[in-house]
Amino acid sequence: MDTLIELSHIKKTFGKLQVLKDISCHFESGNIVSVLGPNASGKTTMIKSILGMVIPDEGDIRFCGARVNKTFDYKKYIGYMPQIGRYPDNMKIGQLFDMMLDIRNCNKIPDTDLIEAYRLKSMYHKPMRTLSGGTRQKVSAALAFMFNPDVLILDEPTAGLDPFATEILKQKILAEKANNRLVIITSHILSESEELADTVMYLYEGKIKFYEPLAALQMETGEQKLGKILTRLLTEEHV
Numbered sequence: 349m350d351t352l353i354e355l356s357h358i359k360k361t362f363g364k365l366q367v368l369k370d371i372s373c374h375f376e377s378g379n380i381v382s383v384l385g386p387n388a389s390g391k392t393t394m395i396k397s398i399l400g401m402v403i404p405d406e407g408d409i410r411f412c413g414a415r416v417n418k419t420f421d422y423k424k425y426i427g428y429m430p431q432i433g434r435y436p437d438n439m440k441i442g443q444l445f446d447m448m449l450d451i452r453n454c455n456k457i458p459d460t461d462l463i464e465a466y467r468l469k470s471m472y473h474k475p476m477r478t479l480s481g482g483t484r485q486k487v488s489a490a491l492a493f494m495f496n497p498d499v500l501i502l503d504e505p506t507a508g509l510d511p512f513a514t515e516i517l518k519q520k521i522l523a524e525k526a527n528n529r530l531v532i533i534t535s536h537i538l539s540e541s542e543e544l545a546d547t548v549m550y551l552y553e554g555k556i557k558f559y560e561p562l563a564a565l566q567m568e569t570g571e572q573k574l575g576k577i578l579t580r581l582l583t584e585e586h587v
């Protein structure tokens with residue numbers, strides 16, 4: 349496993365609120381990391397810092413060893429699925445995919461697994477503004493995986509997806525892990541993290557409370573279920 353992303357002493361303040369308080373950690377290839385934490389604990393801000401969408405006040409972010417602060421090239425190696433995908437209202441699904449293919453000018457064959465599994469081709473003529481929340485999520489998922497990225501960053505990816513669509517996405521995430529990709533997922537659905545995650549990070553008020561392999565957390569607490577593990581660790585002052 350290679351270290352793909354490294355965060356060192358990341359701090360970010362919005363107004364008077366310090367949202368990230370000295371975050372240091374690294375993320376390895378072939379690993380699914382579940383980032384958990386209560387609302388407003390800083391999960392999305394951390395993810396957006398990695399993506400260059402939020403600029404930290406202090407600290408370093410490295411991608412494959414190189415500092416990324418204010419650079420762009422590394423982003424082509426990351427597929428991002430936002431919490432809420434925003435797209436031009438009148439653009440049709442097919443046009444959106446064509447535009448992305450055109451912009452990325454990628455010489456690899458695009459990964460169309462999710463387009464096929466979600467049968468999005470039959471909806472290519474539909475404008476984005478007319479889509480249901482779940483279909484919009486499917487489009488976001490298909491885009492995130494389309495360019496065979498080394499890293500996938502998925503912000504609450506199954507929120508709004510029906511159970512069948514959720515299962516398809518989970519299988520895709522596991523397949524990408526088998527391809528040695530790094531997958532970072534934020535979620536509030538603990539059963540899903542339990543199923544997918546190799547490693548669990550818990551953020552609380554902008555700090556990492558713990559960041560450990562799920563198997564180690566299970567050993568440490570004697571519990572199998574993530575809900576029980578969190579209850580133990582967070583109420584018994586283990587951390």
Ligand SMILES: Nc1ncnc2c1ncn2[C@@H]1O[C@H](COP(=O)(O)OP(=O)(O)OP(=O)(O)O)[C@@H](O)[C@H]1O
Nearest residue numbers: 362363365367385386387388389390391392393394
């Ligand atoms: N651009 C911004 N300007 C001002 N405050 C912001 C901004 N972005 C985030 N925040 C604040 O930072 C805090 C952390 O937000 P963030 O979205 O990172 O939390 P989260 O852990 O992802 O939450 P959730 O589980 O609700 O998605 C919140 O209090 C939020 O209001």
